[in-house]
Amino acid sequence: MSAQLDSNGRLKHFLSIDGLNPSILTEILDTAESFNALPEQSVKKVPLLRGKTIVNLFFEASTRTRTTFELAAKRLSADVLNINIEASATAKGETLLDTLRTIEAMHIDMFIIRHARSGAAHFIAKHVLPHVSVINAGDGRHAHPTQAMLDMFTIRRHKPEFGGLCVAIIGDILHSRVARSQIQALNMLGIGEVRIIGPKTLIPAEHQTMGVQVYHKLEEGIKDADVVIMLRLQKERMQGAMLPSEGEYFRLYGLTEEKLQAAKDDAIVMHPGPINRGVEMDSQVADGSRSVILQQVSHGIAIRMAVMSMAMQQASHAESN
Numbered sequence: 121m122s123a124q125l126d127s128n129g130r131l132k133h134f135l136s137i138d139g140l141n142p143s144i145l146t147e148i149l150d151t152a153e154s155f156n157a158l159p160e161q162s163v164k165k166v167p168l169l170r171g172k173t174i175v176n177l178f179f180e181a182s183t184r185t186r187t188t189f190e191l192a193a194k195r196l197s198a199d200v201l202n203i204n205i206e207a208s209a210t211a212k213g214e215t216l217l218d219t220l221r222t223i224e225a226m227h228i229d230m231f232i233i234r235h236a237r238s239g240a241a242h243f244i245a246k247h248v249l250p251h252v253s254v255i256n257a258g259d260g261r262h263a264h265p266t267q268a269m270l271d272m273f274t275i276r277r278h279k280p281e282f283g284g285l286c287v288a289i290i291g292d293i294l295h296s297r298v299a300r301s302q303i304q305a306l307n308m309l310g311i312g313e314v315r316i317i318g319p320k321t322l323i324p325a326e327h328q329t330m331g332v333q334v335y336h337k338l339e340e341g342i343k344d345a346d347v348v349i350m351l352r353l354q355k356e357r358m359q360g361a362m363l364p365s366e367g368e369y370f371r372l373y374g375l376t377e378e379k380l381q382a383a384k385d386d387a388i389v390m391h392p393g394p395i396n397r398g399v400e401m402d403s404q405v406a407d408g409s410r411s412v413i414l415q416q417v418s419h420g421i422a423i424r425m426a427v428m429s430m431a432m433q434q435a436s437h438a439e440s441n
């Protein structure tokens with residue numbers, strides 16, 4: 121695994137939660153707090169990354185993740201390039217390393233990588249020039265660390281005392297890089313209890329080593345939960361019949377106001393998006409008073425600003441040594 125921290129313990133790459141430590145995670149959350157109020161000001165920019173060039177290298181479709189990375193970079197005054205690789209040279213047969221070298225020759229400072237293959241961001245981090253930072257924006261079913269951190273930020277803003285909280289994550293845990301990163305971050309930040317809920321076919325075999333309690337019945341799993349996180353069914357990552365039908369899935373695991381009664385009265389409902397309405401949850405819950413789904417999107421900008429500025433701070437520190 122490529123090292124994410126430099127020899128002084130500063131963030132250099134951000135590839136997975138695994139391999140980091142509670143103080144770095146807290147630093148990310150605290151730094152994001154300072155960026156979160158920026159949109160309320162008439163000038164929504166700070167000059168922290170002026171003169172830096174950031175490349176969004178996306179090998180997989182994305183709307184909210186790509187646009188929030190782009191906005192975050194722009195609000196830090198960096199120059200941003202968006203490269204959608206499906207419509208680009210790799211499709212003509214160029215290897216990943218050739219693509220990387222070509223873009224590096226344009227003097228860039230940071231890659232934001234999304235790729236359908238697990239381990240792609242680590243691979244790229246291993247091969248970039250020493251001054252370049254790599255941020256993982258989702259690789260296969262492995263990790264999606266900025267999503268996990270924006271979720272931690274959202275939880276902390278509503279419920280700051282992590283030690284006493286019960287968080288329930290519902291749905292397709294098996295194929296979810298979001299769930300894997302969330303579980304690692306929750307445990308690293310000392311959350312009281314993490315539960316995963318889903319049909320047996322969508323619970324990973326290695327659940328015993330993940331620091332979670334497993335439930336197969338939604339109502340039992342969300343009983344007295346403080347935070348309820350719904351996941352999208354990752355149909356593009358499923359092979360064969362892992363589910364009876366979407367209707368049946370909704371009946372068993374779809375969140376409705378009625379089922380949500382089992383959670384605490386002040387529980388918040390989250391979803392990384394995109395939502396399949398009527399599959400993971402109905403519209404009443406998605407648009408209801410306990411839903412913080414749109415706040416998650418806004419927080420994504422502050423978290424991505426925090427991660428990018430921390431990784432570049434490390435670079436300027438290395439330059440001045």
Ligand code: NCD
Nearest residue numbers: 185258264298352392393394
């Ligand atoms: C997630 C992803 O792409 O991993 N979405 C996101 O980044 N907002 C979750 C998903 O696709 O279901």
